[in-house]
Amino acid sequence: MSEETRLRRVFMALVDWRRRDALAKCLGNDLQCGAAVIRSHSIQCGFILKQLSADGHVYVFEHELDGVVRLTRKGIRRASTFSGFCAAHDQSIFRRIDFSNERTFDSESVEQILLLSLRAISREFWAKLNNQASLRRLADLTRQRDVAGIMALFNCDDSVARTVILRASDIGLFREGTTWSTERTRRSFFSLSRQLENQKYHLTVRQVFEFPNRTGFAAASGTTPLYDLHGKEINSLGHDRDAADLVLNAFPSNGSQWVVVTYHQRHANRLAPFLNQLIALPREEREIAISKFVVMNIENLALAPALVNELTPEKRQEVESAFQRTILDNETFTQFPEVNLFIKA
Numbered sequence: 200m201s202e203e204t205r206l207r208r209v210f211m212a213l214v215d216w217r218r219r220d221a222l223a224k225c226l227g228n229d230l231q232c233g234a235a236v237i238r239s240h241s242i243q244c245g246f247i248l249k250q251l252s253a254d255g256h257v258y259v260f261e262h263e264l265d266g267v268v269r270l271t272r273k274g275i276r277r278a279s280t281f282s283g284f285c286a287a288h289d290q291s292i293f294r295r296i297d298f299s300n301e302r303t304f305d306s307e308s309v310e311q312i313l314l315l316s317l318r319a320i321s322r323e324f325w326a327k328l329n330n331q332a333s334l335r336r337l338a339d340l341t342r343q344r345d346v347a348g349i350m351a352l353f354n355c356d357d358s359v360a361r362t363v364i365l366r367a368s369d370i371g372l373f374r375e376g377t378t379w380s381t382e383r384t385r386r387s388f389f390s391l392s393r394q395l396e397n398q399k400y401h402l403t404v405r406q407v408f409e410f411p412n413r414t415g416f417a418a419a420s421g422t423t424p425l426y427d428l429h430g431k432e433i434n435s436l437g438h439d440r441d442a443a444d445l446v447l448n449a450f451p452s453n454g455s456q457w458v459v460v461t462y463h464q465r466h467a468n469r470l471a472p473f474l475n476q477l478i479a480l481p482r483e484e485r486e487i488a489i490s491k492f493v494v495m496n497i498e499n500l501a502l503a504p505a506l507v508n509e510l511t512p513e514k515r516q517e518v519e520s521a522f523q524r525t526i527l528d529n530e531t532f533t534q535f536p537e538v539n540l541f542i543k544a
């Protein structure tokens with residue numbers, strides 16, 4: 200087995216393990232809630248995912264067991280879920296963005312926008328805590344050179360387990376990076392929670408894009424954008440304790456496709472110029488720029504089958520491999536392939 204194959208197996212074992220053994224912890228009541236968690240939707244199922252779906256399915260980017268990312272059909276009951284809230288907190292915190300035909304998205308409601316951001320950040324925070332817990336356990340096993348323990352945990356053979364031990368320093372570096380980004384996400388999570396509790400929203404900058412008569416995708420994620428549309432650096436790759444993160448929600452509602460971006464006002468000088476570039480674009484170019492940004496930066500993403508089925512096999516593969524590259528590499532907008540996630544509603 201080549202070194203590359205072994206490393207790919209290590210990576211896949213990690214992905215698979217995190218899926219099988221995900222953290223189940225309610226983030227409600229400042230993480231002090233001990234109630235049993237449910238599978239919460241970070242993108243609302245009953246109204247949003249349902250609108251995008253065909254035969255109860257949407258498409259998501261997923262790492263398959265051979266390590267390759269593909270657009271995969273996923274049932275809407277399972278898409279975008281995470282085990283980060285108990286039933287009572289999930290209901291009480293987010294009921295005001297439990298959209299229906301009677302209660303649709305109101306772009307004037309700051310509260311709705313902040314709740315959408317909080318839910319996206321909650322999933323992000325949960326994923327990072329999950330990551331940290333996995334890496335901590337893995338670091339313990341590699342320190343003890345526990346081959347049998349790693350084999351049992353990863354369900355892998357002994358050569359993969361030995362590769363993990365040889366790569367202990369990489370795991371250490373990865374852990375360090377995760378620690379910084381977890382702390383940043385924790386800070387955003389508590390900041391948004393407090394703003395909503397106190398109904399004081401001035402710390403959050405909001406930018407809402409409406410695309411009438413369009414649909415196509417839904418997203419809910421925090422991200423650290425690296426470049427603006429002209430390739431100018433917004434954030435560098437180092438472990439920046441105060442990186443300019445933003446939260447992006449996208450969804451169809453009221454016959455339009457919405458893209459809602461929020462960020463903390465202390466990052467306005469770094470993020471506002473990028474958003475102004477998007478605002479200045481004509482509609483179709485804006486659709487493409489936002490589509491590229493979403494595929495480049497947003498991991499928690501669901502696409503309408505009507506959109507995916509329109510892609511030629513070549514385009515589909517190009518988008519899949521571009522998505523996969525973003526996990527390790529950093530491309531600018533000009534380098535990234537042309538893609539449009541917006542379709543006619």
Ligand SMILES: [Zn+2]
Pocket residue numbers: 225226227228232233234284285286287288
């Ligand atoms: Zn709870």
